[in-house]
Amino acid sequence: MSLKEKIKNNPSLKKLVHWMLIPSGEAMPRLWVKLLVNPFLHKRGSGSKVRWRTRMDVLPFNRFELGKNSTIEDFCTINNGVGDVLIGDNSLIGMSNVIIGPVTIGNDVIMAQNIVVSALNHEYRDVNMPIRAQKILTSPIIIENDCWIAANAVIISGVTIGKHSVVAASAVVTKSIPPFSIAAGNPAKIIKRYDFELKDWVSV
Known part of the structure; x- marks a missing residue:
């Protein structure tokens, strides 16, 4: 099972990862995602x-x-x-x-x-x-x-x-x-x- 599937299948882990990426109740990603993840992931x-x-x-x-x-x-x-x-x-x-x-x-x-x-x-x-x-x-x-x-x-x-x-x-x-x-x-x-x-x- 891939890491992505493990996160999807574990509600607690999924909630934690989601919180790490986006503040609760918001749509804008955290600054570290913008600076350190997105530029290398998206085409x-x-x-x-x-x-x-x-x-x-x-x-x-x-x-x-x-x-x-x-x-x-x-x-x-x-x-x-x-x-x-x-x-x-x-x-x-x-x-x-x-x-x-x-x-x-x-x-x-x-x-x-x-x-x-x-x-x-x-x-x-x-x-x-x-x-x-x-x-x-x-x-x-x-x-x-x-x-x-x-x-x-x-x-x-x-x-x-x-x-x-x-x-x-x-x-x-x-x-x-x-x-x-x-x-x-x-x-x-x-x-x-x-x-x-x-x-x-x-x-x-």
Whole structure:
């Protein structure tokens, strides 16, 4: 049995290790994790940048990867506490975005400002228990290659945004979007698709 499996299968040990990595009731890892663990564990491609005013709630028990020539701008929050955060090559995570894994972002993706991409939900159905004490639910989000997510969009858990699609400003994406589509509104609906025969974007 590996060390990771031993920790997972021993509740007391798991609780101790978790406390060593993150202060109780918080999401931000301890300083020693940021300085002595994460730089050697998580993959960063050549030419990639994480601006210094970004909050990196990145822990060693899930993956964080940033592809080559990709940038995470100031005032973002990146959290892999409940799932991997994987960002491809030549992608831009604009200012003040929040990304909570499990999230996979492809290559050549443009994300504007103030976007929330959260694969995390809270269970709420037991009315005899505070919501904060109920279990956390996750469902992966995938943003495929060559997408543009405009400012103030919200992408909820379980959604896939297909290749070369556009999510309009302030859209709330609750369902998956097929490739080569434009979605807008709350909840977001497809308003245009690319027609390969006409070689043009067509309203739907």
